Amino acid sequence: MLDERKAAILRAVVEEYIETAQPVGSSHVASAPGVDVSSATVRNEMAGLEAEGYLRQPHTSAGRVPTEKGYRFFVDNLRPPTTLGDRSQSQVREFFDKAHGEVEEMLAQTSRLLSNLTKLTSVVVAPEPAEATVRSVQVVSISTTHAVVVAVLSDGSVEKHTFELPGEAGDEHVNTASAHLARHLTGVRRDQVGNVPQTGNAPTDAVSRRAVEALVSRRTAEPDQVYVGGTAHMAQAFDALETVREVLAVLEQQYVVVSLLRDVINRGLDVAIGTETGMPPLSECSLVVAPYEIDGERAGTIGVLGPTRMNYPQALAAVAVVSDRLSNRLTEG
Amino acid sequence: MLDERKAAILRAVVEEYIETAQPVGSSHVASAPGVDVSSATVRNEMAGLEAEGYLRQPHTSAGRVPTEKGYRFFVDNLRPPTTLGDRSQSQVREFFDKAHGEVEEMLAQTSRLLSNLTKLTSVVVAPEPAEATVRSVQVVSISTTHAVVVAVLSDGSVEKHTFELPGEAGDEHVNTASAHLARHLTGVRRDQVGNVPQTGNAPTDAVSRRAVEALVSRRTAEPDQVYVGGTAHMAQAFDALETVREVLAVLEQQYVVVSLLRDVINRGLDVAIGTETGMPPLSECSLVVAPYEIDGERAGTIGVLGPTRMNYPQALAAVAVVSDRLSNRLTEG
DNA sequence: CATTAGCACTCGGTAGACTCGACTGCTATC
DNA sequence: GATAGCAGTCGAGTCTACCGAGTGCTAATG
Numbered sequence: 256m257l258d259e260r261k262a263a264i265l266r267a268v269v270e271e272y273i274e275t276a277q278p279v280g281s282s283h284v285a286s287a288p289g290v291d292v293s294s295a296t297v298r299n300e301m302a303g304l305e306a307e308g309y310l311r312q313p314h315t316s317a318g319r320v321p322t323e324k325g326y327r328f329f330v331d332n333l334r335p336p337t338t339l340g341d342r343s344q345s346q347v348r349e350f351f352d353k354a355h356g357e358v359e360e361m362l363a364q365t366s367r368l369l370s371n372l373t374k375l376t377s378v379v380v381a382p383e384p385a386e387a388t389v390r391s392v393q394v395v396s397i398s399t400t401h402a403v404v405v406a407v408l409s410d411g412s413v414e415k416h417t418f419e420l421p422g423e424a425g426d427e428h429v430n431t432a433s434a435h436l437a438r439h440l441t442g443v444r445r446d447q448v449g450n451v452p453q454t455g456n457a458p459t460d461a462v463s464r465r466a467v468e469a470l471v472s473r474r475t476a477e478p479d480q481v482y483v484g485g486t487a488h489m490a491q492a493f494d495a496l497e498t499v500r501e502v503l504a505v506l507e508q509q510y511v512v513v514s515l516l517r518d519v520i521n522r523g524l525d526v527a528i529g530t531e532t533g534m535p536p537l538s539e540c541s542l543v544v545a546p547y548e549i550d551g552e553r554a555g556t557i558g559v560l561g562p563t564r565m566n567y568p569q570a571l572a573a574v575a576v577v578s579d580r581l582s583n584r585l586t587e588g
Numbered sequence: 589m590l591d592e593r594k595a596a597i598l599r600a601v602v603e604e605y606i607e608t609a610q611p612v613g614s615s616h617v618a619s620a621p622g623v624d625v626s627s628a629t630v631r632n633e634m635a636g637l638e639a640e641g642y643l644r645q646p647h648t649s650a651g652r653v654p655t656e657k658g659y660r661f662f663v664d665n666l667r668p669p670t671t672l673g674d675r676s677q678s679q680v681r682e683f684f685d686k687a688h689g690e691v692e693e694m695l696a697q698t699s700r701l702l703s704n705l706t707k708l709t710s711v712v713v714a715p716e717p718a719e720a721t722v723r724s725v726q727v728v729s730i731s732t733t734h735a736v737v738v739a740v741l742s743d744g745s746v747e748k749h750t751f752e753l754p755g756e757a758g759d760e761h762v763n764t765a766s767a768h769l770a771r772h773l774t775g776v777r778r779d780q781v782g783n784v785p786q787t788g789n790a791p792t793d794a795v796s797r798r799a800v801e802a803l804v805s806r807r808t809a810e811p812d813q814v815y816v817g818g819t820a821h822m823a824q825a826f827d828a829l830e831t832v833r834e835v836l837a838v839l840e841q842q843y844v845v846v847s848l849l850r851d852v853i854n855r856g857l858d859v860a861i862g863t864e865t866g867m868p869p870l871s872e873c874s875l876v877v878a879p880y881e882i883d884g885e886r887a888g889t890i891g892v893l894g895p896t897r898m899n900y901p902q903a904l905a906a907v908a909v910v911s912d913r914l915s916n917r918l919t920e921g
Numbered sequence: 922c923a924t925t926a927g928c929a930c931t932c933g934g935t936a937g938a939c940t941c942g943a944c945t946g947c948t949a950t951c
Numbered sequence: 952g953a954t955a956g957c958a959g960t961c962g963a964g965t966c967t968a969c970c971g972a973g974t975g976c977t978a979a980t981g
Contacts (some may be wrong), residue, residue, distance in 0.1 A: 280944055293914035293954050316944045316961045325699075326935065357750060374848035395740040405746055407728040407736050413748040417690060450609040469769060486819060499832065507820060613973050626925050631974065649973055872926045 257309075262333060263289045264300050265309055268485050269321050269329040273566050278318030309548040319554045323529040323563065326541070330526050330567050337568035339576055343372050349420045358382075358411065359583065365557065365581055370485025372573040375492075375561035376506065380513055381480040382554035382585075384445055392440045394418065394433035394466050398557075402429055404466040408445055410549070416469035421461040427515055432462035439444075446474065479508045479555075493539065501536035506560075516556045525571065529563045539563055543570040547579035549585045557581065594636045596622045597633050598642055601666075602654050602662045606899050611651030644663060656862040656896065659874070663859050663900050670901035672909055676705050677827035683731075684913045691744065691918065696815045698890065705906040707861025708894035709826075709839065713846055715887035715918075716815035717745055717778055725773045727766040727799050729753065735762055735767075737799040741778055743882070749802035754794040762815055765795035773800075773820075779807065811889075814842045825895040826872065834869035849889045853878050857905065862896045870894055876903040890914065 257265065267287035268521075271279040281301060285294040301319050304310045309325040322327065339347070350368050354361050362379045369377035387408040396402040397417070405415045429455070437449040448470050453460050460557070483506050493499050505511055515534060519527045519542060527542045537560075538543075544558035557578050559570050590598065600620035602783040604612040614634060618627040634652050642658040645651075646822045654662065672680070687694050704712035720741040729735040730750070730868070735816045751817050764787070783804050786793050816839050826832050838844055848867060852860045852875060860866075860875045870893075877891035879901045890911050891902050 283941085295946095295954050295956090296952085299953090302946075312945085314944095314961060316942095316959085318944065337715075357748070375794050390737075391732055392931090393724065393738075393740075395724040397723055397742055397744045401744065403740055403744055403746065405724075405726075405738055405740060407726075407730070411730045411734065411736055411750050413736065413738055413746065415690070476661055484840065484901040487833050487836035487904070489824070490829050490836055494829065496827065496829065496832070497822050499829070500820050503629035503823055507817065514735065538592055538656055611973090615973080627973095627974095628925050628927090629923085635975075645974085647931090647933060649930085651973065691975090692934090 257304075257307075257328070259294070260290075260301050261304055261578075262328075264297055265304060265321070265325060265328060266333040267541060268301075268310060268319055269325060269333070272320055273564055278313055278320050280318035283318070285298045286468070312410065314584055321406045321564075323531065326563060326567070330528070330571075334568055334571070337572045339372070339420050339569075339572050343573065344576075346372065346549075347576055347580060351584055352586060358565075359480070359550055361511060361581075361584070362555075364482075365577065366484035367480040367576055369559055369573060370488060373559050373561070373566075373567060373570050374485075374488050374576070375570065376483065376489050377505075377557070377559050377561040378512055378516060379484075379557045379588060380480040380481070380516055380555045381533075382410070382549060383479060384408055384410055386410075386552060387412065389440050389443050389445060389448065392433075392436045392466075394429050394436060394462065396429045402462070402466070406440075406448075406470060414470065414473060416473045418468075418469045419463045420467065421458060424458040424462050427464050428456070428458040431456065431459045432466065436457065436466060444568055448474070459577045472512045478510045480512050483512065488561070492565075492576050498539055502540060502560075505534060505536050515542070516544055519558075520546055525574075526567065541565055543574050547578040547585070548582040552588075554582075554585065590637075590640075590661070593623075593625070594633050597630055598637060598654070598661060599666045601637075601643060601652055602658060603633075605640065605653055605664055606897055610915065611646055611653050616651070620662075628841075629644065641884070644733070654897075656864065659861045659896060659900070660864075661903075667901055670905045672705070672902075672905050676780055676906065677690050678911075679705065680913060684917055687917060690814075692813070694914075694917070695813075695888075696817075698910065699815040699817035702890060702906065702910055703821060704890055705820050705910070706892050706894070706899075706903050707818075708892040708898060708903065709819050709822050710817045711839075711845055711849060711889075711891045712815040712817075712892060713849055713874065713888045713890070714815070715882060716812060717742070717743055719885065720745065720778045722776050722778060722781065723774050725769045725803075726763055727769060727795065727877055728736035729759060729762045735795070735799070738801050739773075739778075739803060741831075745868075747806060749799075749800045751802045751808045754791060754798065757791040758797050758818060759790040761789070761795050764789070764792045765799065766797055769799060773860075781807070811843045814845050815846065821894070825898075831872055835873060835893075838869050840868060842849060846876070849877055849891055852891075853879055853889055858907075859900065874898055874900070876900065876907050878907045880911040880918070881915040884919075 264284055267284045267290055268279050269281055270339055275290055281294040281297040284297045308409055310319040311317040311322045313320060319336040362381055366377045388407055390409050391407040393405050394402055402417055402419055402420050403417050405411050428570055437453055451463055482567060489502055490499050525544055530538045540560055542558055542560050542561045544556055546553045546556050548554055559574060596627040597617055600617045600623055601612050603678045604616055610652050614630040617630045641655055643652040644655045646653060675750055693715055699710045699712040704732055720743040722739055723742050726738050733753055734750055735748050735753050736748055740746050768787055783800060784796055822835055823832050825879040858877055866877055873893055873897045875891055877889055879886045881887055881891050894908060
């Protein structure tokens with residue numbers, strides 16, 4: 256653990272560096288509020304902080320820059336109790352006041368809100384519908400060869416899947432299958448949808464079977480939906496095009512993004528700094544996440560991704576307040 | 589119009605520049621196939637081409653670079669009848685052979701395919717469902733206060749909208765409204781969905797009215813879905829971060845992207861070069877587009893976006909073949 | 922008369938030398 | 952223990968010289 260003075264110096268370095276993106280020297284730190292010693296003393300202490308791995312010198316005659324360990328200490332121990340600025344506050348309020356429409360749209364817009372607030376890339380993972388039950392199932396033929404099975408879930412989400420009709424099935428079989436499925440699947444939990452009893456009528460049963468298969472396969476195949484916004488901010492965060500490219504490439508792989516967020520949440524973290532993300536291309540990025548809830552149950556995750564030298568207090572505050580409001584909104588809606 | 593020799597020289601410049609991204613000098617051109625004159629002659633001709641606006645010299649002692657007009661001439665008159673390479677050919681074939689599942693997924697994957705083929709950013713605009721008719725409508729309550737209206741269309745797409753139930757409506761009203769709507773809306777064209785006759789039962793009619801409103805509002809509010817892929821390639825296409833940032837910012841605005849593609853198509857173009865896109869942030873980009881069809885009707889658009897010095901023949905070939913295959917696939921599926 | 926060889930010229934890019942200044946670490950002092 | 956002062960380091964910026972790719976022009980050529 257660091258003594259109080261070292262901590263104050265570390266904090267000053269981190270805050271200054273976050274703001275300017277330039278290595279910060281001892282004299283800057285000495286004149287920072289909370290540090291009431293001379294630059295010489297600061298130099299001594301900074302040398303100590305460097306030896307302990309909290310700071311790093313890009314070159315011999317430059318100022319110091321925080322290491323991952325330095326950021327980590329800052330986030331864990333020095334984070335000032337930040338709230339959002341008034342302008343942002345009202346932006347959030349306004350957003351959730353006028354937010355309406357389907358969940359999907361709201362999540363997409365939430366992602367936009369987050370990147371506007373933080374000037375970072377934002378990520379919103381849609382809720383997993385594990386707990387929902389089936390409210391309605393219907394099979395509708397859309398041509399002589401194909402049909403759609405549509406399920407409405409208790410959380411208001413709708414799933415659909417197209418499948419090929421068995422050759423012998425006509426409209427009447429589709430309709431009886433539809434009724435049959437409605438009878439047997441309504442009220443069943445989404446993750447327990449499985450085979451239904453046979454009716455004895457071969458074509459009808461064939462249709463039913465395919466419809467159920469479609470629902471089940473969709474469940475396992477489909478990755479969680481994820482909304483990424485503000486990727487343009489990434490191009491400003493780094494000055495190496497290669498870094499930008501790598502990060503964008505990661506963000507395009509929805510599956511990777513989802514499991515990244517899930518992983519961080521599962522480790523009980525709200526911030527993953529640099530290599531803590533576990534993804535080499537993101538070693539110069541940090542991720543700030545927060546889960547959101549529906550009816551008190553963890554539903555999905557929101558987060559922002561930016562350079563390691565991002566403004567953690569602001570990002571944490573933004574993510575926290577948005578996840579909170581989003582939870583409320585989704586719970587009541 | 590350009591005489592044959594000038595055209596050959598312009599072609600050589602464009603092709604060389606596309607490949608190397610470096611200004612090309614007279615000696616390079618002189619040794620290019622199809623140009624059998626000395627570098628001195630080439631110099632004379634290039635001076636002419638520059639005077640006519642087809643070429644441009646970045647600085648006095650550098651080679652020449654094509655202007656927009658130069659690219660335009662190349663695309664219109666010099667484009668070699670390119671086909672995709674074998675590797676790409678089989679990649680496309682393989683993709684469409686194993687492509688399956690919902691249209692949405694397929695479009696998303698098509699976007700990925702396109703950017704893999706071209707190493708450019710790709711854009712896929714989903715079909716507009718204007719011509720579709722309603723195959724089925726259903727209203728399902730998901731809580732005591734809210735219900736979902738779900739419509740299955742003849743093209744296999746499904747639309748849903750959540751709405752608040754009128755206070756006096758109970759499950760029985762929802763069910764009768766559901767049946768009522770099914771009776772009156774099935775077979776109606778999507779864009780002609782409107783009010784249905786009253787039943788005389790007030791709560792039922794209230795539910796019906798809100799459900800119809802929801803469907804109608806959704807139709808007008810929702811912009812066309814668009815899938816953007818390969819944004820990471822943008823970071824390689826330019827060496828100015830600012831340019832990358834601007835382009836990414838444009839790509840995040842789905843509405844803008846959709847209308848951009850539509851606009852280019854409507855002008856009868858398959859390539860928009862630089863400022864021809866009509867969007868200042870894209871003045872260093874070119875866009876190659878092709879419409880795709882379902883049952884012989886124009887349905888949506890695919891395209892790729894890259895730097896003006898992109899490989900037009902390759903991009904045109906890729907976009908053409910993918911739109912063709914996609915049309916087939918969507919028509920039969 | 923179109924083409925070409927040759928030549929003088931231009932100018933961007935690179936490498937080296939130099940300076941400047943923002944740092945540091947160390948030491949002597951309070 | 953804290954600080955003032957000082958010598959030392961090294962990146963960044965500036966300047967110069969130079970190289971070379973590429974041009975435009977002119978004179979020679981078939």
